[in-house]
Amino acid sequence: MAAVTSEKSVAPDPRRWWALGALVTSMLVLGFDMTILNVALPTMADQLDASTGEQQWMADAYVVVFAALMLPTGLLGDRFGRRRMLITGLGIFLVGSLIGALVGSVALVVAARAVMGLGAALVMPLAMSVLPALFGPGERTKAIGIVSAASALGLPLGPIVGGFLLDHFWWGSIFLINVPMVAIGITACVLLLPETRDPSAPKVDALSTALTATGLAALVYGIIEAPGRGWSDPLVVGALSASVVLIGALVLRERRLVRPMLDLSLLAHRGFLLNTLAATLVMFVLSGLMFVLPPYLQAVQGNDALGTGLRLLPMMGGLVVAARGTEPLVRRFGAPAVISAGLTVLAFAAILGSRTTAGSGYGFVALWLSIAGLGFGFAVVPAMDAALGALPVDRAGSGSGLLMTVRQVGSAVGIALLGSLLSGVYADRLDTGGLPGPAADAASDSVVAAHLVAERTGAPGLVESANSAYAHGMDVVLLVGGVAALVAALLVAAFLPRSGRGTASGADMAPAPADVRQ
Known part of the structure; x- marks a missing residue:
């Protein structure tokens, strides 16, 4: 997640409000993708013959990947350029949306949502971290408030947009609606955003990232599978036990690092x-x-x-x-x-x-x-x-x-x-x-x-x-x-x-x- 290098005055860029519009579009998409799927799940359960557990995975794949990768992807932006990684995140989100719109099975929808979660994990922190490069201290609070409002506005818009699309088109349209909005965001970021980075940022800890992702995935898997298989089922017990071991290993590792990715102290x-x-x-x-x-x-x-x-x-x-x-x-x-x-x-x-x-x-x-x-x-x-x-x-x-x-x-x-x-x-x-x-x-x-x-x-x-x-x-x-x-x-x-x-x-x-x- 991004480290802003300085609080000194930033020369006003006449394109900064247009660039802010691009970020607003991106955050709006992330906001309503948190809720748009919920209203579509009954329809998708009907047409894809999805059980409750499979519906949980369609909803959770996005959030699990988002949560597990938000910190390391933010560090990637610090080291390799926030504009570059923001555009990369939007591109990944676009690919995930296209996959979701075109597939016809539960497994592939879950995969599409996971890809979208990876893109969102890049976009969320980096969309905020580029603001100090665009706005000086006097305008920054207003810009932050606008981007925050866009993210919040997406939550109530999701069910309404999703409901309208499902009443007029097939369920894949809830993914396809992202494509033009994300394409606008990518184009605007390419043309309007300056590049910033922080070479002194800590390196991405691949082992901690892997422990976070696998530990959280094992925990969610065990909880979702338990009602159907039973809490004493070996697969459920194994998944929950693995999650405890992996998350415990993550905590021990982070406590020993000088510059931890998750500062548990x-x-x-x-x-x-x-x-x-x-x-x-x-x-x-x-x-x-x-x-x-x-x-x-x-x-x-x-x-x-x-x-x-x-x-x-x-x-x-x-x-x-x-x-x-x-x-x-x-x-x-x-x-x-x-x-x-x-x-x-x-x-x-x-x-x-x-x-x-x-x-x-x-x-x-x-x-x-x-x-x-x-x-x-x-x-x-x-x-x-x-x-x-x-x-x-x-x-x-x-x-x-x-x-x-x-x-x-x-x-x-x-x-x-x-x-x-x-x-x-x-x-x-x-x-x-x-x-x-x-x-x-x-x-x-x-x-x-x-x-x-x-x-x-x-x-x-x-x-x-x-x-x-x-x-x-x-x-x-x-x-x-x-x-x-x-x-x-x-x-x-x-x-x-x-x-x-x-x-x-x-x-x-x-x-x-x-x-x-x-």
Whole structure:
């Protein structure tokens, strides 16, 4: 992740705002690719015959690679040129998008998403790190805020864009939409961005990178496979054991290096540790919720893809409102109080949502989604800002790298763990009596598959049983998320110091600016 070499005044470049537009386009694509797939999963499960576990891999492949490679790819930009590596990242993302648009199997979709994750791991840190070369100190905060807003705006746009495309085109269009936007970003970067590098940056640690990627992949694999195979299955036990060994080896190695890629000594700062855990938990719950909710809205409630995307807007609306209103509350009450309150609101929303049934009206769903969005916003924005504020200024760069990496790990594990919990509960509650073995197994894979089996076999009551089982599984997921958020709220309230009051501007408090290295 990028190290900015100097804070001295930068001569204004008349092309800098055009270059900023290119970066905004790139970040917008990354933002809505975090959520666009979720609304497409029910359709893809139908057309690709994908089980719940396979759907988890389609969602998680992107996030796992993104999380594992964000730090080493940022260091590549420092050493070999940020503009060059940013363009390379956009090119890789473009290739992954083309693969995803053209393939017709689950395995190749997972591969395409992994390639896109590699590209995103280059683009995210480097898009922020080139800003100091374009803007002087007086304009930099504004530029950072604009790029951050573009990344955040992509989240609510993803389900809407995805829903529109699925209603009018085939599922591959959710990948193809990236192509023109990324092509514009590449062209603009080639023509408008200056090249910068930091020859003194540490070398990429290939062994640490390999340990991170394989350890995280083994962990996610074990969690995803456990509901189908059983937690005592040798393959599941082996994968989880391997993840412990690999991640343990990573920790030992990083603690011994003079210039580690992951500076784990930062976790000795209590404020940084607790705020990082709070922000990571929020991403854990948010990612899990965004995975389990679209099938409920689409398969159980019978909405089309666009309708599903639009029905997710209350949560995104609450998130945006909270993010904009956080600054004055932090200034008045302090970050710990606001974070704890946000987590409490999130817990209340999740526990309220756990009362959802297959026959619940959308008004009830919209209510708890809006409350959940408010909780997300009030918790994650000040938590990220306070995490970095708890560190000495000279540790902000390595701290933000660790923070962003841990957040992405939280997203990957959220999809894996909560998705697997849903899968297990759904399969246990589903009534497949009277169905032949293969049909029963297919119906147990996912609620979408159960609807298809019911359509083909005419099995009485299967659709109602599948809808009820899925809603119950989603309720269990929400209840677990709510309890976890409540525990986190109590920990923040009990252990975070009360002395500091937040003074950062809204732009400075946004999550993405933490990626700038100074």
